[in-house]
Amino acid sequence: MYNISKISRSFSTKKDFFRVVEVGARDGLQAEKNFVATDIKVELINRLSKCGFKAVEVTSFVSPKWVPQMADHNEVVRQIERHDGVNYPVLVPNLPGLKNALATGVIDEIAVFGAASDAFSKKNVNATVDESLKKLLDVTSLALENNIKVRGYVSCVVGCPYEGATKPEVVAKVAEKLLEAGCYEVSLGDTIGVGTVNSVSRMLNTVLKSVPADKLAVHFHDTYGQALANVLVSVEKGIRAADSSLSGLGGCPYAKGATGNLATEDLLYFLEGYGFNTGINLDNVISTALWFNEATGRTKMSRVGAAISAKRA
Numbered sequence: 001m002y003n004i005s006k007i008s009r010s011f012s013t014k015k016d017f018f019r020v021v022e023v024g025a026r027d028g029l030q031a032e033k034n035f036v037a038t039d040i041k042v043e044l045i046n047r048l049s050k051c052g053f054k055a056v057e058v059t060s061f062v063s064p065k066w067v068p069q070m071a072d073h074n075e076v077v078r079q080i081e082r083h084d085g086v087n088y089p090v091l092v093p094n095l096p097g098l099k100n101a102l103a104t105g106v107i108d109e110i111a112v113f114g115a116a117s118d119a120f121s122k123k124n125v126n127a128t129v130d131e132s133l134k135k136l137l138d139v140t141s142l143a144l145e146n147n148i149k150v151r152g153y154v155s156c157v158v159g160c161p162y163e164g165a166t167k168p169e170v171v172a173k174v175a176e177k178l179l180e181a182g183c184y185e186v187s188l189g190d191t192i193g194v195g196t197v198n199s200v201s202r203m204l205n206t207v208l209k210s211v212p213a214d215k216l217a218v219h220f221h222d223t224y225g226q227a228l229a230n231v232l233v234s235v236e237k238g239i240r241a242a243d244s245s246l247s248g249l250g251g252c253p254y255a256k257g258a259t260g261n262l263a264t265e266d267l268l269y270f271l272e273g274y275g276f277n278t279g280i281n282l283d284n285v286i287s288t289a290l291w292f293n294e295a296t297g298r299t300k301m302s303r304v305g306a307a308i309s310a311k312r313a
């Protein structure tokens, strides 16, 4: 069982840095059926850039037949403002995607993605886990030759929508392969948000046997409302990076029923409460969420965003 008393003993007062990667413009929007206009995506990224994030994931160079929402990747990466100290990773599944990204001349970082489940991998990239890892080697080497940083993702680290529970050993193996391929960090994705403190703890204990905590980030979808609890478990195990999306936007087109990522606003409130320095201005993030809702006619807000904007009103 996960030891809660261990958590309270180790609450810290020192302001350690915790890196939050904002993935709303990519992971948050990729499953949206209605196309979000390019100028709204660009403005969203520009506003996020001013909030203090060190990384704002902006789009995917995937096939527009597979993910139509990301079809405007060329325009998005060319039109956004780039701020010093902020990286703008783009998701890349294969060599054609990388070549298209490189041709824009503005890419500073890519994210490659593998999975810990063959069934999900086949649905997501039309290749098994091993096949996709082999293909990724060409992508990572060409990116590194071009001085482009490479981040890796592993999907389905706790459970798969097609295969059920994931074996932690498989997650560890895929994470190791991504690091060997040249990724500077691997983000562990609970794609369908089924993880609990026990299953996430078991998975991390296994992965941490072969991958150091400073090479890991966590990426929790909040389908079952467990994402923040799972971040706490990850923090306690020494992980100091997490992905989240504005207002908890998102889902995965190849994982039915998966809701968005952990909301950035909720994550920031949690991290500040824990005593971390994120360098991110929560108020500006909430204003960005309100602007995005107005621009797109949405109403979805994070819990923290709803609470703080109600107080503002």
Ligand SMILES: CC(C)(COP(=O)([O-])OP(=O)([O-])OC[C@H]1O[C@@H](n2cnc3c(N)ncnc32)[C@H](O)[C@@H]1OP(=O)([O-])[O-])[C@@H](O)C(=O)NCCC(=O)NCCSC(=O)C[C@@](C)(O)CC(=O)[O-]
Binding pocket: 027, 030, 060, 061, 062, 063, 064, 065, 066, 067, 091, 093, 094, 096, 097, 098, 100, 113, 124, 125, 126, 153, 154, 155, 156, 189, 190, 191, 219, 251, 252, 253, 254
């Ligand atoms: C990987 C492929 C392309 C293979 O798809 P495929 O059909 O096997 O590829 P193909 O090589 O046979 O090519 C088919 C067509 O796509 C074109 N094509 C081929 N590659 C590209 C490309 N890069 N950009 C643009 N076009 C491309 C290619 O030129 C061809 O065009 P056609 O001849 O039919 O006109 C496809 O499966 C794909 O795009 N998959 C992406 C799926 C995706 O984006 N999923 C969501 C992201 S992963 C995620 O969200 C999880 C994560 C990261 O957030 C972490 C977590 O939460 O777990």
